[in-house]
Amino acid sequence: MTLPARLAVERRPVPGAGFSVRVPADLGLVEEAVDLVARHCLASGLPPRRARFNLRVALCEALANAIIYGNAADPSTAVDVDVTLSDNTLTLRVADEGPGFDPAAVPEPTLPDGLDATGGRGLFLIRQLMDHVYFNDRGNQICMVLRRV
């Protein structure tokens, strides 16, 4: 696998167990990071549509939120993506360096009053596209689980 510049990848010692990617807080690197993770997951047997669409959109959202809101777009910071593959699931953990937030406080974006808002759909899409989504207590790490079948 050819690694994109500036993305630091660390593989687990057990083959197939997963890997971690450290992404500098630069929105210009989001597409590369998403592509790297998606290609690896596709090669590991994730169904093509789930790798092509669900995973890419959800990871893109999580990275953008982490860079913009978590790390306040500070270029000296980074976002850590941890990928774990099991027989049945793909688990993505995305952690930023920020103070965290309360995901329960994010408003529903599909209500009529907010339908023409230009933002606020990221977390909603993640919840729609992944099978399970939860956060750590601090609120600076999202865990997204996608079934492999």
Place this chain on the structure above:
Amino acid sequence: MSFTVRKDEAKGVVIVGIDGQLIVGNRHELKQRVLDALADGERKILVDFSATGYIDSSGLGVLVSLAKKMREEGGELRLAGLNEDLKTLFELTKLDTLFTIVDSPDEALAGF
């Protein structure tokens, strides 16, 4: 990722094609292309997603913003060529109720 801009002179429609993704890293480029066309006096814009991979919420947000701007200026923004995945995004977010979404670019052009 790249954007292509061409004009159908017969219909007076500017067609903006998105080759690749429309996401947080390039959304401003699409916005600028459409605003440039608007500043040039164009009032009919078609965004062609036939070669688009995926869109994130930032991309959706830019489309909402541009559609509003076009309406304010007496113009119209239409979307065409969305694959099933992209249609799903618009349906999940209920944005399919805000936009004119047509299956093919040719069909969209005919409707302007």
